[in-house]
Amino acid sequence: MTAADVRESDPGDGRTATPGASRVPARPAASPLPPLAPEPGVVAPEWAEVVEHFREGLIVCDADGVVRHLSPVAQRLIPELVPGAVPAVAGVTALAALTADQPAEFPHHGRRLRVRQVPLSRARRCWYVEDVTESVSRADALLAERARSAFLAVVGEKLGNPLHPDRAAAAVVRLAVPTVADVAVLVLAPRAGRARWWRASRVDGEAPTVDAGSLPAAALPAAIGEGLGGVEPHALDWLVEQAVEAGWLPGLDAAALSARVVPLPGRDAPAGVLLVARGSARWYDDADVDLLRAFAARGGAALTTAVLYRDQAEVADTLQASLLPVEPAEAAGVQWGTAYRPAQAGLRIGGDFYGSHRLADGGSVFFLGDVSGKGVEAAVFTGQLRQCLQALHRVETQPGRLLRLLNGALLETTQAHGQGRFATMVLGVVRAHGDGSLSLTMAGGGHLPPLVLRASGEIEVVPLTGMLIGVVPDPRVGEVTVRLAPGETCLLYSDGVTEARGGPRGDEQFGSDRLLHALAGCHRMPAPALAERIEQVTCDWLGHGDHDDIAVLALRATGGPARPVRHLHAVPGPARAGTETEGTEA
Amino acid sequence: MTATTTEADPTAVYPLYLDALADADEYGAVEVAVGLLEGGVPAERVLLDLVAPAQAEVGERWARNEWSVAQEHAATHISERVVAAVAGYANPRPTRGRIVVACMDGEWHALPARLVAEVLRLRGWQVVFLGASVPAAHLVSYLHRYDADAVALACALPVRLPHAHRMIEACRRSDVPVVVGGRGFGPDGRWARALGVPWAPDAPAAADLVADERALRAGPPARLDHLADDEYASLVKRRGELIDSALADLRARVPAVSGYTPAQLDSTISDLGYIVDFLAAALYVDDGTLFTEFTDWLVAILASRGVPPAAVALTLDHYGQRLHDFPRAAGFLATARGALDPAAPPQR
Numbered sequence: 001m002t003a004a005d006v007r008e009s010d011p012g013d014g015r016t017a018t019p020g021a022s023r024v025p026a027r028p029a030a031s032p033l034p035p036l037a038p039e040p041g042v043v044a045p046e047w048a049e050v051v052e053h054f055r056e057g058l059i060v061c062d063a064d065g066v067v068r069h070l071s072p073v074a075q076r077l078i079p080e081l082v083p084g085a086v087p088a089v090a091g092v093t094a095l096a097a098l099t100a101d102q103p104a105e106f107p108h109h110g111r112r113l114r115v116r117q118v119p120l121s122r123a124r125r126c127w128y129v130e131d132v133t134e135s136v137s138r139a140d141a142l143l144a145e146r147a148r149s150a151f152l153a154v155v156g157e158k159l160g161n162p163l164h165p166d167r168a169a170a171a172v173v174r175l176a177v178p179t180v181a182d183v184a185v186l187v188l189a190p191r192a193g194r195a196r197w198w199r200a201s202r203v204d205g206e207a208p209t210v211d212a213g214s215l216p217a218a219a220l221p222a223a224i225g226e227g228l229g230g231v232e233p234h235a236l237d238w239l240v241e242q243a244v245e246a247g248w249l250p251g252l253d254a255a256a257l258s259a260r261v262v263p264l265p266g267r268d269a270p271a272g273v274l275l276v277a278r279g280s281a282r283w284y285d286d287a288d289v290d291l292l293r294a295f296a297a298r299g300g301a302a303l304t305t306a307v308l309y310r311d312q313a314e315v316a317d318t319l320q321a322s323l324l325p326v327e328p329a330e331a332a333g334v335q336w337g338t339a340y341r342p343a344q345a346g347l348r349i350g351g352d353f354y355g356s357h358r359l360a361d362g363g364s365v366f367f368l369g370d371v372s373g374k375g376v377e378a379a380v381f382t383g384q385l386r387q388c389l390q391a392l393h394r395v396e397t398q399p400g401r402l403l404r405l406l407n408g409a410l411l412e413t414t415q416a417h418g419q420g421r422f423a424t425m426v427l428g429v430v431r432a433h434g435d436g437s438l439s440l441t442m443a444g445g446g447h448l449p450p451l452v453l454r455a456s457g458e459i460e461v462v463p464l465t466g467m468l469i470g471v472v473p474d475p476r477v478g479e480v481t482v483r484l485a486p487g488e489t490c491l492l493y494s495d496g497v498t499e500a501r502g503g504p505r506g507d508e509q510f511g512s513d514r515l516l517h518a519l520a521g522c523h524r525m526p527a528p529a530l531a532e533r534i535e536q537v538t539c540d541w542l543g544h545g546d547h548d549d550i551a552v553l554a555l556r557a558t559g560g561p562a563r564p565v566r567h568l569h570a571v572p573g574p575a576r577a578g579t580e581t582e583g584t585e586a
Numbered sequence: 587m588t589a590t591t592t593e594a595d596p597t598a599v600y601p602l603y604l605d606a607l608a609d610a611d612e613y614g615a616v617e618v619a620v621g622l623l624e625g626g627v628p629a630e631r632v633l634l635d636l637v638a639p640a641q642a643e644v645g646e647r648w649a650r651n652e653w654s655v656a657q658e659h660a661a662t663h664i665s666e667r668v669v670a671a672v673a674g675y676a677n678p679r680p681t682r683g684r685i686v687v688a689c690m691d692g693e694w695h696a697l698p699a700r701l702v703a704e705v706l707r708l709r710g711w712q713v714v715f716l717g718a719s720v721p722a723a724h725l726v727s728y729l730h731r732y733d734a735d736a737v738a739l740a741c742a743l744p745v746r747l748p749h750a751h752r753m754i755e756a757c758r759r760s761d762v763p764v765v766v767g768g769r770g771f772g773p774d775g776r777w778a779r780a781l782g783v784p785w786a787p788d789a790p791a792a793a794d795l796v797a798d799e800r801a802l803r804a805g806p807p808a809r810l811d812h813l814a815d816d817e818y819a820s821l822v823k824r825r826g827e828l829i830d831s832a833l834a835d836l837r838a839r840v841p842a843v844s845g846y847t848p849a850q851l852d853s854t855i856s857d858l859g860y861i862v863d864f865l866a867a868a869l870y871v872d873d874g875t876l877f878t879e880f881t882d883w884l885v886a887i888l889a890s891r892g893v894p895p896a897a898v899a900l901t902l903d904h905y906g907q908r909l910h911d912f913p914r915a916a917g918f919l920a921t922a923r924g925a926l927d928p929a930a931p932p933q934r
Binding site for chain 1: 610612654655656657659660662663664691692694718719723724727729730731732733749759760761762799800803804825826829830848849852855856858859
């Protein structure tokens with residue numbers, strides 16, 4: 001067949017409407033097209049014959065509503081109608097109810113028909129009937145697919161963040177309701193013989209409520225057990241009954257439910273199994289089951305990530321805990337104040353350190369310092385350093401000699417590991433006197449000099465010098481003794497305070513002048529409040545900018561052991577939960 | 587015993603307690619509180635009727651310049667010790683879920699949050715108090731690690747609202763519901779509504795709210811469509827430049843500024859910064875009253891420290907000129923400028 005053949009003939013099947021090639025202008029013309037005119041030599045078509053091949057069927061009624069003419073397509077779609085029939089009488093009420101200019105759709109013999117009514121001359125009417133079954137179902141399928149994608153997108157967003165494992169489990173069941181279930185139960189793979197479960201259910205269109213519980217692994221319904229074994233159970237019989245028996249569907253009519261079970265993929269075995277149930281009017285078809293599987297895949301990934309994160313965090317926490325600065329041990333006549341803010345907020349450890357050890361003679365060794373570098377590696381080095389001190393203070397209590405001993409030990413460690421790390425620090429020994437005053441002998445290892453807040457309000461810079469620790473074999477170490485009268489405070493701090501960069505443009509150093517100004521008038525403050533104040537003014541200066549590790553250690557002479565420390569025991573803490581209630585003699 | 591019964595009333599011993607705070611007498615203050623507990627006053631009443639109002643008074647005294655910052659810090663520290671002592675005395679057994687209480691990053695007024703934490707603890711919750719100025723990253727890693735039924739976030743200053751919002755979103759990404767409280771969200775919690783987060787006016791209300799998960803998860807969405815105009819983001823970017831030009835303007839118009847000590851200059855710069863920050867917060871929640879309330883407060887604070895309101899007016903005018911192409915910001919500045927009493931006599 002050639003193009004010329006098509007031009008001269010009618011396609012005949014009504015499915016194609018190829019315009020005659022000769023009627024198409026060769027190129028887009030600016031002037032309007034000429035009116036259509038029959039080509040010379042072509043006979044006018046028989047209209048009734050042409051109409052027969054329209055995709056729309058035609059029904060023509062006379063003024064009395066009696067069908068006078070039907071096209072074959074209309075007859076096929078509405079077989080009840082024959083010429084001479086009245087639609088309402090023939091049982092096609094939807095057609096009779098139509099009004100002009102208002103197209104309508106109605107189901108008929110399992111197909112979906114769209115009809116529009118056009119008034120003709122002499123009060124006659126014509127109905128154009130179109131079969132839209134396929135296009136409607138295509139649109140429905142598209143909408144359903146779109147809803148499924150939107151649902152999975154929400155699921156991906158909610159489960160995409162790392163969560164606590166319990167949160168992840170609760171989120172999975174909460175997200176399942178109401179889109180894929182009225183009741184969703186997630187059963188996690190059993191640990192130590194018990195399986196924990198989460199359930200979301202909803203009543204009367206309200207937000208779903210989530211609850212949780214656990215079952216012995218042996219008591220799990222068979223279908224759940226199969227699912228945990230990695231098999232998606234195919235036999236769906238008794239699934240609802242099993243769920244009822246497990247106590248998961250209270251108050252629901254088991255007979256009116258349909259249910260499915262899907263495993264949530266884990267790293268090797270499934271992380272858990274999701275059981276979904278809803279009214280049997282919404283039976284789970286193939287598309288629903290595909291959606292369930294896609295949902296389960298995301299839920300499984302979230303659970304697996306959560307568990308992985310928890311396991312890693314447990315390890316990291318344990319290691320971090322050993323590197324955290326330990327609060328100074330209580331010592332007679334001394335009130336300690338500390339502040340610590342590591343550079344990386346997510347990490348609770350850093351390269352600054354402080355601490356104290358009690359001595360057998362009632363005094364205490366105390367120290368504050370800063371190792372080179374930041375982050376985990378620096379923190380690990382502070383751990384080594386503190387362990388060295390922990391051991392060395394038992395053999396040497398004279399600060400200068402203790403610091404030199406520490407220098408030797410660190411030098412050996414860093415050389416052995418090829419680390420090239422070093423530290424600056426102040427190390428001192430504090431002893432209380434009978435009059436409530438304290439004497440502090442401090443040795444300097446290249447650290448910022450301590451400050452002393454006198455009762456008069458004066459602030460002294462302790463003239464302490466010395467060399468870095470862990471660099472040369474025999475460093476110069478300065479030593480100074482300071483006496484604190486009751487109420488006076490000695491303050492040690494790291495360079496994270498004075499070198500904090502902030503201010504209006506975020507690039508100016510805080511500096512020691514600002515520190516001294518911030519301390520003016522603070523000589524009556526308790527040591528913890530003083531340490532917190534330094535942390536606060538430093539962080540305020542920083543704004544929200546990055547910073548180095550910040551550490552502060554304050555020692556205040558409380559005026560001797562005259563005041564009992566009993567009320568201090570009242571600080572609640574997990575280890576002291578059993579402390580007897582104090583103050584009964586007050 | 588007679589002495590105890592007459593003293594077993596928080597209002598009766600309130601002056602005694604304030605004196606202890608004024609003298610930085612930790613033991614005296616703890617004795618007053620423990621005396622009440624022994625007289626049969628419930629721990630929650632001691633916290634809410636003694637410690638809380640006293641702390642509010644401490645803030646007032648600082649605002650009136652009667653107390654130094656150091657005195658305020660010392661008194662706050664003592665209040666903390668008293669709260670610890672009261673909590674230790676009551677020592678409730680936890681019977682309910684876990685609640686995490688934290689202050690926003692940059693928020694150092696920890697005591698109100700601490701009081702909420704203790705009231706929740708007294709009502710049977712297992713409470714973890716993360717303290718002052720908690721970085722968002724730290725809070726989120728805590729939630730990943732230990733989970734919680736809810737997070738209670740405190741914010742005392744509206745200037746932290748943009749950060750508060752980021753922190754709230756971070757908690758929600760961890761799927762943990764959030765309740766907020768503190769003056770920073772407005773006296774009626776209106777800025778909490780702008781951020782779309784449940785708000786509790788006081789500790790007992792917070793306790794009721796955390797017990798109702800549905801209420802925690804409900805709540806209208808945030809109303810922050812106005813952020814699309816980019817005024818907030820641009821203002822934050824121009825912060826340093828605005829402060830510099832405002833300082834130059836002050837130097838040119840107020841001769842005394844050139845004679846300022848470095849410390850005075852620092853506090854002037856930080857005040858200029860506060861003005862920008864509060865303006866930014868007002869833009870963030872799109873509420874000019876936030877800014878006007880701040881400028882009123884700033885004028886009062888500065889007046890008690892001998893700075894005339896004219897200095898604030900000058901700076902508002904200056905920012906107004908610099909931000910003429912920021913319609914919302916310029917509007918807020920103009921309203922705040924109009925609210926300053928021009929007839930107020932200059933104070934020395």
